[in-house]
Amino acid sequence: MLAVSAPAERPPEAEPSAASGIVVDGLTKQFGGIYAVRDVSLECRVGQIVGLIGPNGAGKTTLMNLISGTLTPTGGAVYLDGKVVSATSPAACAEAGIARTFQNIRLFKRLTVRQNVEVARITRRRLARGAEKAPSVDEILKLLGLDGIAEAKAGTLPYGHQRRVEIARAVALSPRVVLLDEPAAGMNEQESRALIGSVQLIRDRFGCGVIVIDHDLKFIMEVSEYLYVMHLGEVIVSGIPDEVRHDERVIEIYLGRKARK
Structure with a gap:
């Protein structure tokens, strides 16, 4: 049984000052007198897949918005490769190496699948980062199973395929860390x-870190190497998936009952 961890606990084998990947240190966001995120600390090393779960309203997407520069934190900081990236802007975070998808899909719906990915490639070239490992558009499309529909208009695709196009576009930025918000929706x-x-x-080919939010527990338990559980804006439990799935507080939050002894 995993003991409930303090928010500042780090994954095994990771140093608090780790210089390769994202370190979130005591991040807080207030809206008036309400804490949407409160003293959250977590870490995702380059080459690691980290899951973030919690019920609706737990603060997961707000946390993603803080990490990606969409929101400015009230307190705490986000570090990428040892450098502060919080309180900047989405463009600055993207330039530093953070790419993301959104809970509400934001594609160029009148462009083809290929054109959507090519737009991201043009942005990467402008940023002049990651050129040595930049994948081709064709490689990205094949990797995500989109090569057969590359010339289809993005807006005509089923919802699940549109999700994949968003991921492909994020990967085309050659990021250090990718944030995936509800990719299996x-x-x-x-x-x-x-x-x-x-x-x-994506993790293996491009050597990037991945942080995944999803409500599909089967999906996120299988894809993640390490998990953080949020509730009411705070991290209440962290650990490897098998430990987290048997934690009493996680069972109570999701099922509304105590775990059996």
């Missing part, structure tokens, strides 16, 4: 299982 079980392999391939 709208996918059936077969598509979700295929997505697990795609996320792992």
